Amino acid sequence: MTTLAMPRPRRDSGMEGMVAKWYASNTGEMMKEYVDLARRIAPRLTSGSAVLEVAPGPGYFSIELAKLDNFSITGLDLSHTFVKMASMKAAEAGLRIDFRQGSASNMPFPADSFDFLLCRAAFKNFAEPVVALKEMCRVLKPGGHAVIIDLKGDASPDEISDQVEAMGLSSINRILTKLIFKKVLLKRAYTEEHFQQMLAQTAFSNVEIVDSGVGLEISMTK
Secondary structure (H helix, E strand, O other): OOOOOOOOOOOOOOHHHHHHHHHHHHHHOHHHHHHHHHHHHHOOOOOOOOOEEOOOOOOOHHHHHHHOOEEEEEEEOOHHHHHHHHHHHHHHHHOOEEEEEEEOOOOOOOOEEEEEEEEOOOOOHHHHHHHHHHHHHHEEEEEEEEEEEEEEEEOOOHHHHHHHHOOOOHHHHHHHHHHHHHHHHHHHHHOHHEEEEHOOOOOOEEEEEOOOOEEEEEEEEO
């Protein structure tokens, strides 16, 4: 396999303060996406399954998943603001979800802790992506499954425009989101070939990568 150049490394930095609040408000306008994803994931799990969401942000997916069954859900985010926000939203919904602060590259969990792991729209922001993948594998139980959903690095301008238009955002948030995709996120994102290259350095097996238009959905098993 030809070794591909990776996007430039970056420092891990969580969204804090007003930036985090804007992100929560913006993504909150696309709640149907979180509801649909939770309904798609829940049938893969059994009642009582231990679930880890890596970089849950405001916690929308974890909260929607918790409404569907008696799962033991943990969320790990680098942002103190998001941990506080997600914990409050879960409490307001009457749900018990363990949101805690920490890095995807150094997870504060014992090996073999979780049955299922999800990382949505955040992997491109990790400073040490291969280390994060190895940590995901470490904390999963043998036979556990992980899913990463993220923007693909070779998404076209038309694909990005169509995706943002379909989000149902307000006019100003559509403009800002398209700008962020173009100027920031796309430069950080990985292609399918990048993911194959990184996953080859881990102990994951049964890797499946599905192109969903603007993004990729990567499924793998420990």
